[in-house]
């Protein structure tokens with residue numbers, strides 16, 4: 001169901017920030033205080049809407065997943081703006097519990113074992129709920145944690161959710177969408193859902209790409225996403241900066257960023273170094289947590305990573321160019337043994353994207369993977385050009401994996417909501433493959 005009430009906390013803080021930015025003198029503070037009051041007033045309710053105990057005493061992600069991530073998002077805003085230590089400790093505990101005990105490899109949340117909600121720790125069935133709106137809310141939460149703590153791990157996480165859970169909620173044409181995003185898919189996306197909250201939430205979250213791409217700090221600008229774009233970032237150390245990115249990421253790892261400050265100034269550009277280990281639940285081999293190269297105007301920059309960023313402090317002027325290369329190789333992912341559904345199984349990843357195998361390309365998804373090495377192949381004939389992963393199944397037949405966000409576009413399956421009892425049929429696509 002729609003959870004519009006839960007929006008109020010984060011938007012009240014956002015409005016307070018806006019008033020403070022525009023009018024100064026703390027004139028927005030009363031709105032931030034109102035947001036805290038609204039959150040403080042919640043108690044004596046149920047886990048379903050996170051009102052079972054005062055929010056400052058909540059340490060485990062429970063209840064309706066969309067309501068939860070909106071609430072935590074508002075709490076992280078209050079924690080950042082008021083420096084309230086009870087809020088800070090609750091938010092950090094909730095984040096840690098969700099990311100390290102209740103988080104899917106796609107960046108989705110909410111197993112659906114409670115009413116559209118979270119299950120117990122480590123209980124992550126692949127027939128997940130993972131409502132598209134919970135991906136939107138999780139991106140808001142991670143983004144606010146990034147603003148509060150300026151650590152790149154939060155951007156690693158929201159990038160993962162964007163490319164997999166969120167983008168995967170839309171079909172290739174952008175005309176149909178999923179309400180739920182199970183990792184094992186039986187159905188196609190539908191044109192409408194009886195509860196149409198996701199249909200508006202997905203595009204507005206995708207349309208906020210400029211917000212997810214750059215974050216400002218006291219001494220400079222944080223580059224959080226790599227995406228071909230021209231974005232004007234206002235009010236960074238007293239000037240506006242036009243940031244221009246040229247890249248084919250996530251298909252290739254090379255990125256050129258042209259920094260165009262309105263006035264030449266000394267400030268820091270924090271370049272995010274993607275770390276593909278986003279949760280202790282999943283291990284990707286080989287591990288990737290540094291850049292291949294980094295230079296400014298052709299001069300190499302030392303690659304010292306701090307809080308997930310490499311800081312480049314200098315006098316910046318229009319036309320200065322940062323060149324960087326992100327390592328892009330096939331990674332094999334295994335899950336913590338406590339995730340029983342994934343025992344003896346492996347998933348594939350390339351950059352921020354989790355891959356799947358589907359019936360359209362593979363004869364039997366129940367087979368184990370074969371011994372031949374896996375290779376990358378660019379396929380211009382599929383979906384306007386995508387990077388695929390090729391290998392063999394145990395019986396020697398060819399295995400083809402595609403990015404999970406493109407799943408079920410070619411399937412002859414019923415639409416979501418029309419599929420009857422799940423489990424009656426063989427799945428159309430899976431992420432976790434037998435080893």
Ligand SMILES: [Zn+2]
Nearest residue numbers: 131133197198
């Ligand atoms: Zn929704």
